[in-house]
Amino acid sequence: MSLIPDVKLILGAVILLVTARLFLGRRSSHPLPPGPKPAPLIGNLHQVPKSLQWFHLYHWSKKYGPVMHLSMGGQPLVILSTHQAAHDLLNRRSSKYSDRPRMVMAGELVTRGMHMLLRQYDDRYRLHQRMEAPLLTLRSASSYRPLQDMESQQLLFDVVGEHGETGAKGVDFHHHFERAMASFIYALNYGFRLRTGYEQELLDGKRVQGEFARTGQVGAYLVDSFPTLNHLPRFLAPWKREADELYELERQLHVGNLNKGLASPGWNFSKHMKKSPEAQVMSEEELAFDLGILADAGLDTSTVALDWFIVAWITSGGSTWVRKAQALLDEVVGKDRLPTFEDRPKLALIDAIASETLRWRPVVVGGVPHFTKVEDNYMGYHIPANSIVLANAFAITRDESVFGPEVDDFVPERWLAEDTASTKSEPSIDVCGMNTTALKDLPQTGFGFGRRICTGRMIARNQLFIQMARMLWAFDVEAGIDEATGQRPKIDPMNCTEGFVTLPKPFKAEMRPRGDWVRRVVQQAGTTHGTDHAEILNQASKERERS
Numbered sequence: 001m002s003l004i005p006d007v008k009l010i011l012g013a014v015i016l017l018v019t020a021r022l023f024l025g026r027r028s029s030h031p032l033p034p035g036p037k038p039a040p041l042i043g044n045l046h047q048v049p050k051s052l053q054w055f056h057l058y059h060w061s062k063k064y065g066p067v068m069h070l071s072m073g074g075q076p077l078v079i080l081s082t083h084q085a086a087h088d089l090l091n092r093r094s095s096k097y098s099d100r101p102r103m104v105m106a107g108e109l110v111t112r113g114m115h116m117l118l119r120q121y122d123d124r125y126r127l128h129q130r131m132e133a134p135l136l137t138l139r140s141a142s143s144y145r146p147l148q149d150m151e152s153q154q155l156l157f158d159v160v161g162e163h164g165e166t167g168a169k170g171v172d173f174h175h176h177f178e179r180a181m182a183s184f185i186y187a188l189n190y191g192f193r194l195r196t197g198y199e200q201e202l203l204d205g206k207r208v209q210g211e212f213a214r215t216g217q218v219g220a221y222l223v224d225s226f227p228t229l230n231h232l233p234r235f236l237a238p239w240k241r242e243a244d245e246l247y248e249l250e251r252q253l254h255v256g257n258l259n260k261g262l263a264s265p266g267w268n269f270s271k272h273m274k275k276s277p278e279a280q281v282m283s284e285e286e287l288a289f290d291l292g293i294l295a296d297a298g299l300d301t302s303t304v305a306l307d308w309f310i311v312a313w314i315t316s317g318g319s320t321w322v323r324k325a326q327a328l329l330d331e332v333v334g335k336d337r338l339p340t341f342e343d344r345p346k347l348a349l350i351d352a353i354a355s356e357t358l359r360w361r362p363v364v365v366g367g368v369p370h371f372t373k374v375e376d377n378y379m380g381y382h383i384p385a386n387s388i389v390l391a392n393a394f395a396i397t398r399d400e401s402v403f404g405p406e407v408d409d410f411v412p413e414r415w416l417a418e419d420t421a422s423t424k425s426e427p428s429i430d431v432c433g434m435n436t437t438a439l440k441d442l443p444q445t446g447f448g449f450g451r452r453i454c455t456g457r458m459i460a461r462n463q464l465f466i467q468m469a470r471m472l473w474a475f476d477v478e479a480g481i482d483e484a485t486g487q488r489p490k491i492d493p494m495n496c497t498e499g500f501v502t503l504p505k506p507f508k509a510e511m512r513p514r515g516d517w518v519r520r521v522v523q524q525a526g527t528t529h530g531t532d533h534a535e536i537l538n539q540a541s542k543e544r545e546r547s
């Protein structure tokens with residue numbers, strides 16, 4: 001049988017669909033938000049570049065304003081480029097803007113509707129949120145800090161040891177961050193740690209993440225633009241077989257990890273969730289995917305934030321902020337012990353550095369798309385029903401009306417409240433030790449918006465604090481010497497990868513202990529491989545129950 005008539009048929013259906021979407025949409029008395037002029041049928045598809053979209057959209061926003069409209073082959077895409085616009089729509093009108101765009105390949109086929117990030121805001125989503133929420137509160141996050149303390153101690157031990165061997169050539173800092181972040185989240189979720197960062201569970205987890213980023217990419221699969229194509233029989237729809245294989249890979253990973261979690265000693269998320277009333281109406285796969293997505297969400301996001309912290313350190317740290325932070329750490333902590341969470345109230349500058357890292361290079365730099373099923377009006381513009389609404393994190397974090405001048409520079413001080421020393425009243429310290437009096441209440445847009453805001457953000461903030469404090473206390477950091485040239489390469493702070501999360505392009509960094517006292521303290525603290533992490537998890541569970 002020839003395939004040619006079928007291809008013609010498909011093309012015909014596609015053109016009909018696009019035309020219908022373009023011309024039969026409901027008219028409104030308000031105009032659409034401004035944007036580049038669309039071409040017939042394809043709209044702005046041909047104008048949106050394939051790479052660094054967030055950067056191009058940011059530049060378009062300077063011409064078209066804070067609310068822009070693009071037509072992606074008839075699919076309305078509304079881009080929000082200021083904090084005010086994102087806050088007004090995604091936070092204040094979150095009852096309308098909390099769905100996700102339909103993603104046939106990544107959402108419906110590969111993960112069979114079980115990917116938390118891609119779920120519609122419906123009863124099933126709320127069921128999962130109810131199950132996760134008690135484990136992710138500020139108070140719960142505070143009880144996991146000993147686990148983060150342990151993994152960051154191990155990170156220091158590993159890096160100091162490796163520096164002794166590699167010297168000025170530097171270490172693969174990304175790998176060390178990834179191991180520590182993954183080990184923390186796997187211990188919490190499944191009760192086992194990752195000692196080398198090359199364990200099969202992590203390799204499979206990274207493959208699943210890579211496939212998610214690839215299959216979820218705009219334009220990667222025609223079926224995402226034209227979901228009716230999914231009704232085609234399997235022999236005409238090769239993506240279905242590919243999706244089945246990817247689903248099986250992910251299912252085996254998540255179910256395998258869940259079972260390890262249930263069998264491991266000590267408390268963990270797997271055991272806690274399995275007993276929850278919500279899990280009683282879920283299949284094993286559904287519960288396993290919930291945990292698996294939580295592990296994925298926590299794994300590379302914090303790692304990437306720490307990678308950008310190193311880039312900021314190398315490209316702008318020589319100026320003032322690193323020296324300021326190190327002087328403060330020497331004063332508060334001294335040279336006889338590691339910084340701890342107990343020091344945090346006096347180390348607001350470290351939290352400011354974490355906030356500035358997330359602002360300067362948002363991890364999900366283009367934002368995570370929201371979706372509205374109903375039409376709306378904003379700033380005199382019509383937002384059509386079924387619009388994808390994207391808050392461009394790069395543009396929003398460059399909003400001078402919110403973050404002040406020099407938004408392209410790394411300036412942690414913009415997060416510090418002025419003159420708290422002269423205030424007589426006691427500072428307000430949250431349950432995780434963050435000194436909220438000493439910090440300005442600027443929006444943390446890197447964690448998203450409204451009802452879909454990142455649920456792991458409290459855990460992430462603790463993670464960044466302890467890791468950044470300890471690295472600044474321990475090391476002087478420079479780009480590692482390139483063996484081929486014998487020189488330290490110049491690091492370009494905009495040189496990044498493409499994808500859902502945006503990493504700096506790989507390089508090595510020399511993390512040189514600031515003195516013999518660092519080696520001594522780190523050696524004394526020692527490796528944590530023999531630490532009873534199940535006992536730490538049990539203590540965390542007791543503390544959660546007490547609060």
Ligand code: HEM
Binds near residue numbers: 116118295299456460
């Ligand atoms: C620096 C670290 C992190 C960053 C920058 C980050 C950022 C984000 C962003 C931008 C979103 C989408 C929000 C939106 O749609 O408006 C998100 C969602 C999410 N994050 Fe995070 N995240 C981080 C760490 C974590 C951690 C440690 C966990 C888990 C322990 C986690 C769990 C989740 C989950 C479950 C969602 C899905 C929420 C939903 O769709 O309703 N994240 N995160």
